[in-house]
Amino acid sequence: MISNNYFSDNEDLKDHFDSLTDWKEIVDSYEENFADYALYQKTSQEELAYAPGNYEDAIEFYRSTLEAGGDIAGKDVSQVAKQMDEVGLKYKDGKVTFPKEMIDVINKIKSAGLLPYGIHRHYGGIGLPSVVQSMLSESVSRADGGLAITLGCMNLAETVERFGTEEMIHEFVPKMAAGELCGAMALTEPNYGSDLPNLQTKAVKGEDGVWRITGTKRFITHACGFDTMPSIILTLARTGSTTSGARGLSFFLVHSKDIFVASIEKKMGLHCSPTCEVVFENSPGILIGDEGKGLVKYSMAMMNQARLNIAAQAMGIATAAYFEGRKYATERVQFGKTIDQIPAVKKMLDRMEREIAGMRCILYEASRSVDLYRWKEERGRMNGIPEKEIRKDETFKRWEKLASLLTPLSKYYITELANVVASDALQIHGGSGYTEDYDVARIYRDVRITNIYEGTTQLQVVACIGSIVAGMTETGIFREYIKDEMSKFKVSDELKELWSQLETIVSEFAEISGTLREELAFEVVESAARLLVSLLLERSVPRAKVERRAARKTIAQDYVLDSSAILVSNLTKIKGKKKSLATV
Known part of the structure; x- marks a missing residue:
């Protein structure tokens, strides 16, 4: 695989960090007036030693963590991913043995202090907002999806942190942060x-x-x-x-x-x-x-975070597929030129780049929605505020509802598109891609599970459809959110038309009942996802650095065009099915 820093070599990922993410709202939510820094000044509590005391320190801490993680991912993990895959796991008498290469890189990540990325600093973790966790998970998953899952399991302390007793929290969570559990x-x-x-x-x-x-x-x-x-x-x-x-x-x-x-x-x-x-x-x-x-409460809360983690994993694997496909295309010569110059191949690469940019937008928007409600709940618990009091907060309720929609929506969307991108990458490699000589074969195999586990795409659609239909009513929260985001930049006529198409699709669907409603739910959810991603891509253009705006504008325009065709098709299907049912 490509050997490089998997954070700093990814221009689109860096765009999100450098200019597309509203760090003030994320830092405000996570750091809560830099409460951990203030507590450290009073108590010298060791776990809080690296707590930032201002916005600049917080952003620099997040950046340095991502650069360190990207370096290990791209220069260590990626270089042994093939060996780990070939050696695999061994099972005997209830015990599982792991490849030495995997143990070595996990120990390197642990030694670098990066292992407890999803655990709060009060319990010995790094202390990262959800957006930063997703960025880090993406970089590691690009190197190896299986190892990213291992790190995710080592950070599976959220449920204990949120719902366990104080005794349970202090017994188990610090041990997970220390790499002992x-x-x-x-x-x-x-x-x-x-x-x-x-x-x-x-x-x-x-x-x-x-x-x-x-x-x-x-x-x-x-x-x-x-x-x-x-x-x-x-x-x-x-x-x-x-x-x-x-x-x-x-x-x-x-x-x-x-x-x-x-x-x-x-x-x-x-x-x-x-x-x-x-x-x-x-x-x-x-x-x-x-x-x-x-x-009804604890498993669903845990699964929502797990689904976001799988979306980040699929994002990373898709990114690996794109980079490996692009590298091969710029080196493989056919008919006297590298194949990236052949229009059919260039079209595939452009589509892969465009889809990945859209996938990344919805991943970080879903992560943002988690950041804007979850930490209020966790900080409240630490400060002894009753849960019912926290839940009275209107901002908390708004973002919790949006997270409940955006999490399954991003999981469905990213994992499905990641499979398409990996398939295209293999196609670009031609017959060589079907052999194990190239990493794209492993990438193609690894990504296939992402739209199955932690809830299949079909289950994510079930999780989304009610929130979309109810959310698109006149007072619905999804409508309110879309209109609010559209008010923040100059919206193109094409995006306005896409919004109108979605309104018609939801209106037509709302009149359907019975099994046909279940059958056509995917078309509605796909349409909502394409509208949302189109909005997020357009929103990113004026936020981007000047030298990156033209490229982002082209991607956004082409994505909206693709989305319009998809929504027209979905509306045609819904109307056609309704008409067929009416004539039976």
């Missing part, structure tokens, strides 16, 4: 994949007050831990009756020493990411939060 999510069962309300793993509270869990979970990433590092497994189990549905499920923390890893999956890609089948047999568990809220 990994994390895993145990939701799926062999007979219940996405059908979580009907899962059967059972938790029973004994006379000694200890909950004990029995059942089997499947597709559990890093339930085995990593190398010598055990995992804490965040487990969804039934505490109510078998007919109590979602309300009968609770959330538990289970140590990996108390479960048995029965096997690991032999997968098409991500060969260094252990996907485990896990057996619980009277395994002791610690209840997280309130009984009966495991799915």
